[in-house]
Amino acid sequence: MTGTTGTAATSAPTGPARTAGRLGRIGVVTFPGSLDDRDARRAIRIAGGEPVALWHRDKDLHQVDAVVLPGGFSYGDYLRCGAIARFSPVMQTIVEQAKQGMPVLGICNGFQVLCESHLLPGALTRNDHLRFICRDQRLRVENNRTAWTTDYTEGQEITVPLKNGEGGYVADERTLDALEAEGRVVFRYTAGPGTPEEQANPNGSRRDIAGITNEAGNVVGLMPHPEHAVESLTGPTTDGLGFFTSALARLVA
Amino acid sequence: MARVVVDVMLKPEILDPQGQAVQRALPRLGFEGIADVRQGKRFELEVEGPVDAAALRRIHELAETFLANTVIEDFTVRVEEPAVSEEAPA
Amino acid sequence: MARVVVDVMLKPEILDPQGQAVQRALPRLGFEGIADVRQGKRFELEVEGPVDAAALRRIHELAETFLANTVIEDFTVRVEEPAVSEEAPA
Amino acid sequence: MTSQSLDTVEHAERTPGTELPWAELGLKEDEYARIREILGRRPTGAELAMYSVMWSEHCSYKSSKVHLRQFGEKAPTEGPGAEAMLVGIGEQAGVVDVGQGYAVTFKVESHNHPSYVEPYQGAATGIGGIVRDIIAMGARPVAVMDPLRFGAADHPDTRRVLPGVVAGIGGYGNCLGLPNIGGEVVFDACYQGNPLVNALCVGVMKHEDIHLAKAAGTGNKVVLYGARTGGDGIGGASILASETFDAAADGDSGTGRPSKRPAVQVGDPFQEKLLIECTLEAFHAGLVVGIQDLGAAGLSCATSELASNGSGGMRVELDDVPLRDSSLSPEEILMSESQERMCAVVEPGNVERFLEICEKWEVTATVVGEVTDGDRLEIFWHGEKIVDVDPRTVAHEGPVYERPYARPDWQDALQADDPGRLPRPADGKELRAAALALLSSPNQAGKSWITDQYDRYVLGETVLAQPEDSGMIRIDEESGLGVAVATDGNGRYAKLDPYEGARLALAEAYRNVAATGARPLAVTDCLNFGSPEDPAAMWQFAESCRGLADGCRELGTPVTGGNVSLYNQTGEAAIHPTPVVGVLGVIDDVTRRTPMAFADEGHLIYLLGETAEELGGSAWSQVAHDHLGGRPPRVDLERERLLGEILIAASRDGMADAAHDLSDGGLIQALAESCLKGGKGARIVVPDGTDPFVFLFSESQGRALVAIPRSEEVRFTDMCAARGMPAERIGVVDGEELDIQGQFTLPLTELREAHERTLPELFG
Numbered sequence A: 001m002t003g004t005t006g007t008a009a010t011s012a013p014t015g016p017a018r019t020a021g022r023l024g025r026i027g028v029v030t031f032p033g034s035l036d037d038r039d040a041r042r043a044i045r046i047a048g049g050e051p052v053a054l055w056h057r058d059k060d061l062h063q064v065d066a067v068v069l070p071g072g073f074s075y076g077d078y079l080r081c082g083a084i085a086r087f088s089p090v091m092q093t094i095v096e097q098a099k100q101g102m103p104v105l106g107i108c109n110g111f112q113v114l115c116e117s118h119l120l121p122g123a124l125t126r127n128d129h130l131r132f133i134c135r136d137q138r139l140r141v142e143n144n145r146t147a148w149t150t151d152y153t154e155g156q157e158i159t160v161p162l163k164n165g166e167g168g169y170v171a172d173e174r175t176l177d178a179l180e181a182e183g184r185v186v187f188r189y190t191a192g193p194g195t196p197e198e199q200a201n202p203n204g205s206r207r208d209i210a211g212i213t214n215e216a217g218n219v220v221g222l223m224p225h226p227e228h229a230v231e232s233l234t235g236p237t238t239d240g241l242g243f244f245t246s247a248l249a250r251l252v253a
Numbered sequence B, C: 001m002a003r004v005v006v007d008v009m010l011k012p013e014i015l016d017p018q019g020q021a022v023q024r025a026l027p028r029l030g031f032e033g034i035a036d037v038r039q040g041k042r043f044e045l046e047v048e049g050p051v052d053a054a055a056l057r058r059i060h061e062l063a064e065t066f067l068a069n070t071v072i073e074d075f076t077v078r079v080e081e082p083a084v085s086e087e088a089p090a
Numbered sequence D: 001m002t003s004q005s006l007d008t009v010e011h012a013e014r015t016p017g018t019e020l021p022w023a024e025l026g027l028k029e030d031e032y033a034r035i036r037e038i039l040g041r042r043p044t045g046a047e048l049a050m051y052s053v054m055w056s057e058h059c060s061y062k063s064s065k066v067h068l069r070q071f072g073e074k075a076p077t078e079g080p081g082a083e084a085m086l087v088g089i090g091e092q093a094g095v096v097d098v099g100q101g102y103a104v105t106f107k108v109e110s111h112n113h114p115s116y117v118e119p120y121q122g123a124a125t126g127i128g129g130i131v132r133d134i135i136a137m138g139a140r141p142v143a144v145m146d147p148l149r150f151g152a153a154d155h156p157d158t159r160r161v162l163p164g165v166v167a168g169i170g171g172y173g174n175c176l177g178l179p180n181i182g183g184e185v186v187f188d189a190c191y192q193g194n195p196l197v198n199a200l201c202v203g204v205m206k207h208e209d210i211h212l213a214k215a216a217g218t219g220n221k222v223v224l225y226g227a228r229t230g231g232d233g234i235g236g237a238s239i240l241a242s243e244t245f246d247a248a249a250d251g252d253s254g255t256g257r258p259s260k261r262p263a264v265q266v267g268d269p270f271q272e273k274l275l276i277e278c279t280l281e282a283f284h285a286g287l288v289v290g291i292q293d294l295g296a297a298g299l300s301c302a303t304s305e306l307a308s309n310g311s312g313g314m315r316v317e318l319d320d321v322p323l324r325d326s327s328l329s330p331e332e333i334l335m336s337e338s339q340e341r342m343c344a345v346v347e348p349g350n351v352e353r354f355l356e357i358c359e360k361w362e363v364t365a366t367v368v369g370e371v372t373d374g375d376r377l378e379i380f381w382h383g384e385k386i387v388d389v390d391p392r393t394v395a396h397e398g399p400v401y402e403r404p405y406a407r408p409d410w411q412d413a414l415q416a417d418d419p420g421r422l423p424r425p426a427d428g429k430e431l432r433a434a435a436l437a438l439l440s441s442p443n444q445a446g447k448s449w450i451t452d453q454y455d456r457y458v459l460g461e462t463v464l465a466q467p468e469d470s471g472m473i474r475i476d477e478e479s480g481l482g483v484a485v486a487t488d489g490n491g492r493y494a495k496l497d498p499y500e501g502a503r504l505a506l507a508e509a510y511r512n513v514a515a516t517g518a519r520p521l522a523v524t525d526c527l528n529f530g531s532p533e534d535p536a537a538m539w540q541f542a543e544s545c546r547g548l549a550d551g552c553r554e555l556g557t558p559v560t561g562g563n564v565s566l567y568n569q570t571g572e573a574a575i576h577p578t579p580v581v582g583v584l585g586v587i588d589d590v591t592r593r594t595p596m597a598f599a600d601e602g603h604l605i606y607l608l609g610e611t612a613e614e615l616g617g618s619a620w621s622q623v624a625h626d627h628l629g630g631r632p633p634r635v636d637l638e639r640e641r642l643l644g645e646i647l648i649a650a651s652r653d654g655m656a657d658a659a660h661d662l663s664d665g666g667l668i669q670a671l672a673e674s675c676l677k678g679g680k681g682a683r684i685v686v687p688d689g690t691d692p693f694v695f696l697f698s699e700s701q702g703r704a705l706v707a708i709p710r711s712e713e714v715r716f717t718d719m720c721a722a723r724g725m726p727a728e729r730i731g732v733v734d735g736e737e738l739d740i741q742g743q744f745t746l747p748l749t750e751l752r753e754a755h756e757r758t759l760p761e762l763f764g
């Protein structure tokens, strides 16, 4: 573990994290079309935190310490993924709090919502092959200093499920250059052992970007699904657990 | 090079979940006074050579067999006039 | 009731996989002479009341904040003229 | 429609001579006469609309009913399957007890014709329809599966149909958040104009949550909720699926007959997701007396079935139905098949809370009627009565046909055309080529180009999904209780012998479930056949029903429900008879599941069961010779049951690390799949005195491969010996290639390339 940011514990416990005698509370937003909200709550529980269900129509975040925007199709997403969710009451508060440093993780649809809300730059477009794709995806951790990645090492490769139809990350060149320069590319698609390099990128994302962070490192969005890789029984690995233990460790510190 | 635009819209009697989703969201965004929204596809084709009746006929055929699904969609084909995109007052 | 049309297209510098898929299919369908295809969205809004400058301004704002994602898309707003859909010769 | 032209009940009484378009609506002359007799007058336009859709083949099962009865009559009366049955045939879907207070409901249904007309939407709304059946039982849907059949893989129309169907199933299922855990993809020219799109859904509930569709309690309100009613799919599924489908008759064929092409329905999966949440919340709040989904025949079906199953009558105000298109006539409203609608019966005191829940999920909900103490279904429009019927005559007392059937005269010749005469690979080199040709043929190739378009992870309970032998879902996180489901059907076998074909489908699905370690419990089926008006197709249907009913009794797995799809025929050419069977099994602890992958070097590979030369209908005969003839493999359900017990015990006692059943493609297919899944090779020895070709390519039933750690070998072989199950050690997991010793070797890279490249090349 090489967590180097000031706030992150250098030896984050992977067991239950406690602040002031309580478990770290992480909210999971449910939009009417959210699908992976249950899984995100389960992942938080398995990581030792207390999941708190948040409802899209409710501005109140119920004193959570961090928020996960889960996968799914928030409001059907026929227009563009996340386009309507951005205007929901709960997002108004989340945007405010995120700007003040609250850790926010957007997974898949959550990532799309974060981009639509301008908490993260760029946008997600139709996969270049125009199909929905569900597969186990290899990722390289490029930045382990964000609120959600301190339990990984830089350069570590992890495998978690990926499943989306609009996961192609795009931004203009200037933005992409800035993201690279500032070390804000958090995850990149990579080929697993035995897989040809040209099959690494599942959707035509620019510069193989799978996930990014904001300048402060508290807001992270990615297309793949760490919450589906927390139990060896139901996931390809348990590599996704580190997201949640990272955030919980920070809450303890 | 001339631009031909093919607009493809769901037939009126067919449910348009996309348009409906937009419409349902409008009040939440504070928009009133829009009675109906339909969402369709717009194709811009850059055609080499003259856009004569023969070319248009071929594009019409393309629209009918490929760009539109005529079981559920209608389409229109038109040559775009020079100054098309008149933006609304900002 | 007036119809306002909002066309949303990906910015030229953004890859358009749908348009490309159409273009790639053209030779297979026996179509030549189409240099480029872009695919976008077309919204038809049925507006209650007069479509004056104020109404257009609001629709422009709607397009900018909602119908289009201006990070990657451009849009145009126009009031549709009475006789719109001039079909090509069949 | 003005009130003068409104065809009220009163008007119908006054104008007995008015001609109605009963023939255009698909009714036969005697059926129309019966409607007049039942009513004692001519029907109104609205009544005619209701009877015509409800008495269509699709809704009334008029040709199939007499044969389907066997599933009840021959149902096993003892054993775990019989004991587990909570709700049987006749409801939206059957329900079985899986222990720990849980019940599971599952059902497979067809959406064949609509998917041919409009592949994306047809398939999407097929998923939508079966999911509503499951929610209507009070269950939370937890998984879907999709048995599919298409025309020849390289036919241009398959390029249109397949990508659309797959995208539609994915588009709808993924958006609903239901993992897709399995299915089938089969190509055969016989499905060219009649692709089969079957969809299965599994739901879970607690025993106390089981709900049935009935409208009891005078004064209770009928609430219609979900999407607004539009003009789409008027009489679509029901009428289209009830007559020979003639692609050439699309549009105006000049015959004066109305076009059989329906206005296609477009699905709105987001609306359906809201329906799921809102329905389950209303159930749990105890607000629902009865419930019914709106599928084929829309409101006609929902109101007449609800009323018919209840004790009283029903009064419906059609003006209160929320419309998407205000110009719809009352007949059209009654026949519309707009998707994503449900109908609930709610006590008056609970209506407000019910509507609040709908509001929470932003679902449109309206009271459209109430339960009355009479026994009539009365429907009003603009204050006038336009329907006044006994709902039972609409919903349950439709016509029943004893269609003539006869063994076709070509059947003997077909069975006599034994594949034994076909040239076979003579040496290792030819065997290798035959293996590669088989494994890369569209039917036997890997299906991941398709299945990667489906979300298999959502809900976080998927223990096994494609390409495993069956899908497996955990239903209790604490105890590890889970269910496994597999669907199978082999139209080639069924064409050779429809009785055995149905039993073979059952045997294979049963074996697939047992291979994963789950105990098979119950069956659902989708019977896809040609025209019932053709005595040959009707014979195939009758034989398959008899075979499936007999088989289910032998295996102790009752049929809990299913679906019949007839008229899968273009002109004279019918599809192969295609009974698709879904088997549901239970596993007490999903951590004990047995996957199919050879994952550990050094594990011993055992072949269970006996191999005979059985090549009739085989994949080899199709791929190598485009041949279909002879007899299908022999089925011995007692042996299947024994094999199942061995596989289940091996899983429970931790003896097997991998298991994979043998089916089409035989041993070579199973070996290749287990090697590729685990990324490990295998060294295989052809047993002495065995013909290597038969060993590798025969499709004898009742067989499976298992991989056993050396430490378990004795225990495992002792168990097999004690139970009389032939178990032969044929090799070991090892290396980077599939090595059939003395014959040929196939490096995994070459094998993978051959197996996985086919579908992307065809459709990518």
Ligand SMILES: Nc1ncnc2c1ncn2[C@@H]1O[C@H](COP(=O)(O)OP(=O)(O)O)[C@@H](O)[C@H]1O
Residues within 6 Å of the ligand: D145, D146, D147, D148, D180, D181, D182, D183, D184, D185, D447, D450, D451, D465, D466, D467, D468, D469, D470, D471, D487, D488, D512, D661, D663, D664
């Ligand atoms: N349309 C489909 N949707 C989902 N899974 C599928 C589909 N077609 C095939 N599969 C899966 O691929 C695997 C191999 O299929 P198949 O060869 O038919 O299995 P089997 O021979 O064991 O019945 C199975 O796990 C099956 O569930």
Ligand SMILES: [Mg+2]
Residues within 6 Å of the ligand: D468, D469, D470, D512, D660, D661, D662, D663
């Ligand atoms: Mg199998």
